[in-house]
Amino acid sequence: MFKNVIVYRLVSPWTVTxxxxxxxxxxxxxxxxxxxxxxxxxxxxxxxxxxxxxxxxVGGQWVLKLMMEMKSVPGSVVKRKVEEQVAQIxxxxxxxxxxxxxxxxxxxxxxxxxxxxxxxxxSVGVWIDPKDGLLVxxxxxxxxxxxxxxxxxxxxxxxxxxxxxxxxxxxxxxxVWLSTRESPSDFSxxxxxxxxxxxxxxxxxxxxxxxxxTEEVSQHxxxxxxxxxxxxxxxxxxxxxxxxxxxxxKLTFLDTVFxxxxxxxxxxxxxxxxxxxxxxxxxxxxxxxxxxxxLGGEVPLGAMPGVPATV
Numbered sequence: 066m067f068k069n070v071i072v073y074r075l076v077s078p079w080t081v082t083x084x085x086x087x088x089x090x091x092x093x094x095x096x097x098x099x100x101x102x103x104x105x106x107x108x109x110x111x112x113x114x115x116x117x118x119x120x121x122x123v124g125g126q127w128v129l130k131l132m133m134e135m136k137s138v139p140g141s142v143v144k145r146k147v148e149e150q151v152a153q154i155x156x157x158x159x160x161x162x163x164x165x166x167x168x169x170x171x172x173x174x175x176x177x178x179x180x181x182x183x184x185x186x187x188s189v190g191v192w193i194d195p196k197d198g199l200l201v202x203x204x205x206x207x208x209x210x211x212x213x214x215x216x217x218x219x220x221x222x223x224x225x226x227x228x229x230x231x232x233x234x235x236x237x238x239x240x241v242w243l244s245t246r247e248s249p250s251d252f253s254x255x256x257x258x259x260x261x262x263x264x265x266x267x268x269x270x271x272x273x274x275x276x277x278x279t280e281e282v283s284q285h286x287x288x289x290x291x292x293x294x295x296x297x298x299x300x301x302x303x304x305x306x307x308x309x310x311x312x313x314x315k316l317t318f319l320d321t322v323f324x325x326x327x328x329x330x331x332x333x334x335x336x337x338x339x340x341x342x343x344x345x346x347x348x349x350x351x352x353x354x355x356x357x358x359x360l361g362g363e364v365p366l367g368a369m370p371g372v373p374a375t376v
Contacts, residue, residue, distance in 0.1 A: 070313035073226035079195035127193035232361030239292035249359035257296035
């Protein structure tokens with residue numbers, strides 16, 4: 066269910082009802098791009114059933130999904146179209162179009178080509194844990210997460226969250242784990258890492274499928290390169306890549322998680338959805354606090370200004 070994790074802390078207790086949130090999301094249900102529309106953003110059914118609910122609650126965990134569709138016209142195609150029009154203007158009028166006119170020609174060309182452009186869709190899963198006051202996004206980038214926050218702000222009055230922050234930065238913690246070759250409790254370091262220099266060289270060293278408990282890795286850190294990505298496994302159950310921004314990438318639930326799981330007992334799509342929610346949220350509900358502890362604990366909300374979920 067999750068491939069990426071960005072964790073937010075709810076600034077206020079979750080008091081929204083399922084029915085109220087469902088009504089609030091309905092006006093922004095996803096609609097595919099029109100002929101001349103470059104982008105469309107809207108809510109879709111998490112369960113994947115057409116015309117189904119936009120809010121699913123399974124075992125007390127709330128699940129939403131935001132869909133984004135984009136049309137992209139290759140810049141080279143627009144450039145060629147504009148060059149043809151500029152050449153035609155020069156032939157017919159004997160003058161060379163100015164910068165403003167060329168810019169307008171470029172905009173017109175892009176709009177004219179949009180109806181023929183291919184579309185690309187992507188979605189972001191949203192998990193709200195009211196009990197623990199967490200909001201987790203399956204977003205691969207902060208910019209994509211910001212789009213989700215914009216949509217949630219529009220739907221929920223006074224909605225505000227704060228990105229989870231820890232006492233020890235992920236980069237500093239990863240540097241210690243690699244230098245001392247000692248993993249935090251319940252975690253193991255795997256065989257993927259990226260180290261980046263902070264000086265003007267901006268040198269980058271990447272290890273893939275390579276042992277990291279070596280003197281070479283320690284030496285890079287001693288010379289000032291800081292870890293920006295580190296592959297890890299939690300309790301032999303979930304593997305992921307931790308980033309310097311406290312995001313989890315390449316999230317994978319290992320085979321041990323699915324042994325004797327509810328998913329194996331049912332073949333229906335809806336059974337699988339409920340099982341996926343229960344399993345993934347159950348594992349992450351334990352992994353996230355353990356990771357916070359490994360990073361020195363979470364910075365309390367009152368220790369830094371609350372950040373409304375605005376972009």
